[in-house]
Amino acid sequence: MLPRTIGRCGGLFSAVRIPAGFVYEGAGTESRADVAEFLAGVLDGGPIFYDAGASSTR
Incomplete structure (x- = not known):
């Protein structure tokens, strides 16, 4: 069985990882x-x- 999609993706999909402290x-x-x-x-x-x-300081 395939996993369920948790986020809908459109024609373009981007992801970035930003440290919690910056956010x-x-x-x-x-x-x-x-x-x-x-x-x-x-x-x-x-x-x-x-x-x-x-790993995060938050």
Whole structure:
């Protein structure tokens, strides 16, 4: 059985890995909920994949 798709991809799909510290600094907050709201706004509601297993200072 094939895995389910968790994010809809269009004609173009891009991904970048950005250290959490940069994202929190850009959002100007320490709150994970506020960062999520910030990213939803700047990415126009596009998908965000958070890698909780990646090494991070957050």
